[in-house]
Amino acid sequence: MSERFRIAIVGSGPGGMSAAAHAAELGVPHVLLEAQPHLSNTIYRYQKGKHVMSEPDALPLRSPLAFAAGTREKVLGDWSSGVTKVKTNVAHGHEVTAITKQPSGHFEIRCGNGRTLEAETVVMGIGLQGNIRKMGIPGEDLPFVQYTLDDPEEYEGETIVVVGAGDAAIENAVALAERNKVIVINRRDEFARAKEGNLQAIMKGIGDGRIECYFGSSPEVVEAVEAGPKPGRMALSTPNGKAEIALDRVIARLGATAPRAFVEACGVEFPNSDPACVPAISPKYESNVPGLYIVGALGGYPLIKQAMNQGYEVIEHILGRPVEPADEPLLRQKFGRMPGFTSVEAALAKVQTNVKLLSHITPLQLREFMLDSEVRTPRPGEAIFERNDYTDTFYSIVEGEAQVILEGDKRVTLGSGEFFGEMSLISGRRRSATILAGANCVLVETPRRSMNKLINSVEAVKRSIDAVFILRAIQSRFAPESSYAELAPIVDNATIEKFKAGEVLFREGEEGDCLHLVRVGSLTISRQIGGREVVLSYVAAGNYVGEMTMMGEGKRTATATAAIGSETVRVDAAAFKELMLRNPLLRLRIQSEYRQRAAANLALQNLPTGGDLISFLISQGAGEATDILLIDESLCVRCDNCEKACAETHGGTSRLDREAGPSFAEIHVPTSCRHCEHPHCMKDCPPDAIHRAPNGEVFIADNCIGCGNCKRNCPYGVIQMASKPPKKPGLLSWLLFGAGSGPGEAPHDDAADAGHSASAKKAVKCDMCKDLSGGPACVRACPTGAAVRISPEEFPAYAQSRR
Amino acid sequence: MHDSFLTFANKRYLWVAIVLLLGCLVAYIWHDPSPHPNGGTWLGYTLGTIGAVLIYWLTSLGLRKRAYSSNLGSLGGWLSAHVYLGTALLLVALLHSGFQFSWNVHTLAFVLMTLVILSGFVGVFTYLRYPALMTRNRENASRQSMLEEISSLDQQSLQLADGIDARLHAIVARSIDNTRFGGGVRGMLRTNDASEQALRQVREALEKREKAGQSAEPRTQEMPTMYAMVDFLAAKATDVQAETMRKLLDALSRKKSLATRVSRDIQLQSLMELWLYVHVPLTFALLAALTAHIIVVFFYW
C-alpha cells in the first residue's frame, strides 16, 4: 500500500516549489517530487553568477519563498533555505515516469526509482525545459564530456569541442574561445536558431579563425585516449568524409526533449501541434484532466515571479478558497484614474470592447498588456505629444476623442476606439503630428516594447495597425485636405512592401507604375553616370520616391535602393494620378517637391565624389542612423581629445573609438553610436533599460543588468561593458604633478588591486551627452573642428560642402 | 560643415585680433611720451596689462582643453582665439616694451614669449599639414589593423621559410625580432624597420638560383653565414623551394610596405606632436619670467 498525499507536486521549479512551500505552510499533506538532487534544475543550470531578473517588477510576489533579482547563487540559496524553513516535504531523485487518474478519482504517480505514490490532486510544474538531450553516441558519458558549462573561465589552453548550434552552445563557444581552442560542431549548415547577436558573435569568431566550425557534421563516437597529449578524441562525419579531433573536453548543448509527450501521456490535451504551444488551462490553472493542475512555463507563465505566484494561487484554488490574481491591485490602481471606475474586470471589458484593436487578444494577454501600459486622462486641449518629439509610445483611445494636427494646421478628430502614435512606433522617427486631447478623453499609453510584442504575437493587431498606418500615411503625406472617403481608392490598393538592405525598389528606365512611401528604413536614389552608379540623394522614412513618373514621363528617372532593411507603402500610380486630377493642390505640392529634388540631384551630379561619399556613408550603416559622428581626417590631429572628453564626461569609459572605423575621401566614420531609427540594441534588453530620449538620443538607463545583449546586438560595436570607475584626483593635481591618471586614461583602481573588482559591469554607450548643456562633448572638445555630428538628412548638403 | 580652427565662425577671432592690434597701434602712435615710449607710461601700463592678461588666458587653454564638461564656448573656438590672439600678443608686447631691449629679465620675458609664439606657429603649420599626410599614408587602415596584419604576415612567412630551410627560417625569425616600430624618440622620428634586410637576402638567394653557375659576387665581411646560406640556396634549391621562396618574398615585401607605412605613421604623428614639447615648457618658463617681470617692476618701483 503506497502512501497517499492530498497534493503531489511534480517538478520543483519556481511554480512547483512555491506551491509545495505554500502547502507545507498550510500544513496540507503534500510531496514535492524532483528528479535532480537539487531544487529548480532549470535555474540551477544557469551559468555561474548569472543575474536572475524579477520581472515584471511591478508585480507583487506572493509566495512563502523569498525572491528578488540577484545572482543565481543567491536566488537558489534563498529558495532552499525557505523550503526547509517551512518544512516542505521534498523527495529528490524522483523522476516521475507516469501519472494515471484512477477511477476512484485519485492519481497514481510512478517514479523512475520504482517508487509509486498516490495523490488526490497533482500540480504539474515541470516546465518546458524537459530533460537535457545527450549526444546519443558511444562515450557520451565520459568524464570529459559535459552538458552544462558553469564558468567558461575555468578552462584555458584546452581543445574544446562544442556540440550544438543553439544560443547556449554559441554563448559557451564564444566565451571559451577567449582562452581555448574551440571547435563547434553544427549539424546544420547555419546557425538558424540563434539570436541575431549570438549569430554575429559566432560568425565573427569563425571569421577571424578563433573558432573552428564543422557545418553539417555530426559526432559519431567519443573515446578516451590513454597515451598522448589529449585525454580524448572524437570521430565525426563531415560533408567531405570522416574527421577525427583530439580534444580535452566536449561540451554538448543540445537543448532538451520537450515534456509534451509525457504531459499528453497524462491525458492533458494541447490546442494545436505548434511545439511552442502549451496546454489549455482554466483560470484556476486546472487542465482538462480534473484535479490535474499545471503551473509555470508549462502553464504559459514563463516568468519566475508569475510562476511562484501561480504556485501559491493553485494551492488556494485546490483548497477551494477564492483568490484574486496578484496583479489585481496594480490594475486597480492603474484604472483608478478612469472616470466611472467600478472594478478591474469592468474596466478591462470596457477597454476591450471600445478598442477594436485589442478585441482579438486573450484576457491574460490583456492583463499583461495593461500592466505595461499607463491609463491617462489628459485635460481637454492638453498636448499629448508634439510634432517632432522623439517619443515612440502607442496610444489607444478608450473614451472621448483626440485631435490630430497635421502639417498646414489641418485637424483630424479621432473618436473612442481609435488609436494613434503608430507612425513613430513603426518608422522609429519623430512624431509626424501634434495630438491634442479632446473632451473627457481616456487614453491607454503603451510603451514601444510591449506594443511590438503584441504586434508580433497577434497577427490581427498587426493587420489593423498597418491598414490605419497606410491610410494616415497617405493622407498626412499627400492630401491632408482630402477626406478618408476620397482617399479610399488609393488606400485600398496600396500595399506594404518589405525590402532587404541593398534590394532595389525600381531601376532607372523601368516603366513606373507606382510610388513608394518609405515607412521604415531609408533609400538611396542613384543614377547611371559615366557607366557607374552615382548616389544622388538619400530618402529617409516618411518621404516618398517614384513621383517623377507621375509627372508625365513614364519611365523611372533613377534607381531607388534600400539603404537598410526597409518597408514602403506602395501606392498605385493610376489611383494616385486620379487623385491628383481631383486634387489640384496635391498636384502643385508634388510638382514643387519634384522641382526641388530635381535641382538637388543636379547639384549632386556635378560632384560625383559627393555621391560616392553618400554611398560610402550609407554603406557604413548611416542609412539607419539619426545622428552620426564624422571626422575630417585632414583636420584631425589625432589628439584623441574626443575620446578623452567622452570618457571624462561619462564615468571614465569612452563611448567612441576614434581610430577604429573606415574612411573615405578623408571622411572618417569612427566607432560611435548612430542612434539608429530602430536601435538594434533595444531589441533584446531584458530590463527594458534602453530608451530614446525626447531629442532622439538612444541611452541606457541605470537599471541595466549588464547582460550584454545590446553589446551583441549592436552591428556597429559601439556598446561596451564597463564598471563604474573609482574617483579621479582633480585635474590640476594631474596637470601640475602628474598625480593620478590624466584625462581619458583609465583611473587607477585600488579596489581591483585589492582583488575584488570595483562594481558589476554594465553596458555603456553614447548618449549624445543629453545631460550636458552644449551638446556632445566629443564635438565640443575637438580643438581643430574635425569632428561633427550630422543626421542623414544633411548628407547631400554635407557632400556638397566637401567638394 | 567641418570648421577648421583657422576659419572658426568666419574667422571671428582673426577680426578680434586685428581690431585689438589697430587699437593698440593707434594709441601708441598718438601717445608719444617723452623721453621715449616705455612700459612706465600710462599706455605702457595699459598695454602691459592687456599683454599679461592675454598670456595668462592663453595658458589657460591647457585647462579648458581638459575641462570637458565646460560650456565656455567650444574648444575649437578657444583654439582659434588662442592662435589669433596669441599672434596679436607679439605686437602688443612690442608696443608695451616701446622697443627697448637689453640684458634683463624684462627682455627675457619678451624673448621667451616670442619663442613660445614662434613654436606655436610651427604647431599651426603641422596641424594644417600633417593630418592630411597621415591620412594619405594610412590608406584607410587603422594602425592597429596594420600591426595585426603584420603579425599574421610574420606567422605566414615563418611557416613558408620553415618549409624551405631552417636557416632561412632563422633569417626571417631574426628579421621579425628586429622589426621595431617607434621605440624611443629617435626611433619614432626615423622610419626604419629590419624587414628590409631579410627581404634583400631572400631576394639575393633567389637571384643567385636564377643565374646559378655564375660565381658569387665579392663578399663583404658582414654576416658571412648569410652568404653561406645564399650559396646553399643557390646551389640546391628545388623548384618547390624556389616557389615557396617566391611566396615568402611576396609576404616579406607586403610586410615591408606595411611596416614602412606603420613607422611612417608613427613618425608623422610624433612629428606632429613634437612642437608641443617645446611650446609647453617654454610657456611655463614664460609664466615665471612674466611673473618676475611684473613683481620686479613694482618691487623696485
Next chain:
Amino acid sequence: MRWFVRRITRKGKGNVGYQDFAFDGDTLTIGRGADQVVALTDIRSALAHAELTALGSGKVRVESKVITGVKIDGRAERNAIVKRGAVIELGGVRVKLLDAPKGFDAAVEVSPLESVESRVASQALDKTLADTWLSKRRPAWFLFLVVALLFLLLPMFAHFVPQTRPVIDIIPLTSRMTWQSGELARAHHTFGDRCETCHEKPFQPVRDEACGACHGAIPAHADPAKFNLPALGNTRCAHCHRDHNGPDQLIDAQQALCSDCHRDMQASSKGATKLVDAEDFGTAHPPLKVNLPGWNDEGRFTPSRVELKPGLREASGLKFPHELHLRTKGLSGPEGSRVLDCGSCHVAEPGGGRMRPVDFETMCQSCHRLDFDLLAPDRQVPHARIPEILAMLDEYYAGRALAGGYEDARAPIFVQQRRRPGQALTAAQTIEARAWAGNRASEIGESLFTGRACNVCHTVTRSEGAAQDRWIVDPVRVSGVWFAKALFPHSGHSTMQCGECHAAAASKTSTDLLIPGIDNCRQCHGGEAAIKRVESTCITCHRFHDSPYQLMGDLQRAARESKPAVPEKKS
C-alpha cells in the same frame, strides 16, 4: 649527466598542471624539430633552437643555434654560462634552471609564455611621444623654477639679506642688474648695483629723501610761502626726473610739466602771484623783461625789471654812438685808420655765457688818447682816477718850472732859459715859477675834463670845492645780465651775426636799447611742438631749481612733515 625536465601546462584560472621526465645526456636540445629533447610547437622557434649543456655544479652552458640568440634574463645571448635560477626565453617558452633534485645533475622547468605576455612583448614599444622619456611637465617645471629662482627669488634674497649680495650680485645671471629696465643716468652710474640707495623699500616708489640725500642742497623752485601752490611743496623729484632711461635722459623736458602750474596762475594762487601765465614759448609766452640799468637816490646801481617794448631807452651814463664806431670805412686814429666790429669791444667771457665788460685802456685808449701837453706828447693821464690826474699835472709842471728849459713864450723867462747845473734860482724867481706851474696845471686840467678828453664819452660837471674833487664824472654802468630769469648763452648762438639780433649799426645814441624782444627769438625758436623751428621747452631758457631763498630739501621736508605749504600766522 641526468636532466630533470618539468613541462608546465596551463589549465586556466591560474591553476597549472605539469609533467616531468628525465633525460640522460649532457646536452638538452630545445627546438621545434622532432629530434629535440624539449619539443616546442611555436612557429617562432627554430627546428633546433638552443642547446643546454650541463657543466656540473649547477652551471649550464646555453648555446643558441639561431643567429638571433636567446633571451637570457632579458638579454639576447648566443653563448653563455648560467647558474640555476637563470631564465631563458625562446620561441614562446620560458626555460628556468632549477636546483637539481636528488639523483639529477641539472633541472629545468619549461613553461609557455602566456599569450598575454607575448602580446605585451610585441606591443611593448612606445608608439607615441607620450610613451617616451619626453615629457612636458618635467621641463616645464624645471624652466619655471630656474627662471623664477635666477631672476626673481635670488635677487630678492640679495635685497633682503645684504650679506649675500657680494655673492649673488656678482653672478651676472642672478645679480639685480637683470632687474634694470634701462641704463641709469650717467651721474648715477656710480651707484652700480646698489639699487637700495634709491629703492629703499620694496614696492614703494622712490622717495624724495633718497634724492635729497645727495641733492638736498639744490635750490627749490619757488617759495610756497609766497605762492600759495600746494602742488609746489609736494612735487616728487620723480615727477620730472625719471631714471633708467639711458645716460642722458634724466631730466624730463616736457613743457607740460611746467605749464601744469604756470597756466592761469591767478586762479590757482588766488591772486597771490604777479607771474604771468606761460604755457608754450612759441604760442603762449609773455613778452620778455629786461634789467634796465638805473640808480637810486644814494646813487646805488639798482636796475629795474621792465617789459621790453619798442622805444624803451636805457641810461648807462656813457656817450657812445655805435653807428659811428661801426662805420664800415673805418675810423682814423693816431695809428692810422681802422675798422671796428662788435667783437673789437664785446668779447665773450670764457665759457661764453655773458660778455666781458668793455675795457677803456685796451679798447678805446688807442684812439681816445689822454695826453695833455704838446711838449710831452706821449705822457698820458690815467683813466677814471680823477685825484691822480690832478696830482700828476701839478707835479709835472712844478718839476718843469724848477728845472727850466720849458720853451713856452707865455712862461717866465727864467723858466724858459735853461741853466747850468748848480746854478739855482733866486727865492723870488722860485715863487714866481711855482705860481706859474700851478696855473698851468689847472688850465690843462680844465681842458682835459671839459674839453678834449673826458666829456667826449662821459658827462662831466664842475663843483666848487677842493681842487681834487672839482670834477664830477657821472658813473657808467651797463646792465650786465639783461635777462635775470632766463639764460641766454651767446655761445649757443655763435653761428649768428650780432647784427641779426642787435641793431647796433644804426644806433646813433647809446640810449638806444639794443636787446631784442621775444619776436626776435621766435624767428628761430618755437614751443615744444614747434614745426620748422627749434623745439624749445621751458627749461631751454628757464631753470626749475631757481629759488634764491629756498632749498628743495627744506621744502620737501616741510611737505613731508605735512605742514601746509603756507605756514599759517600764529596770532
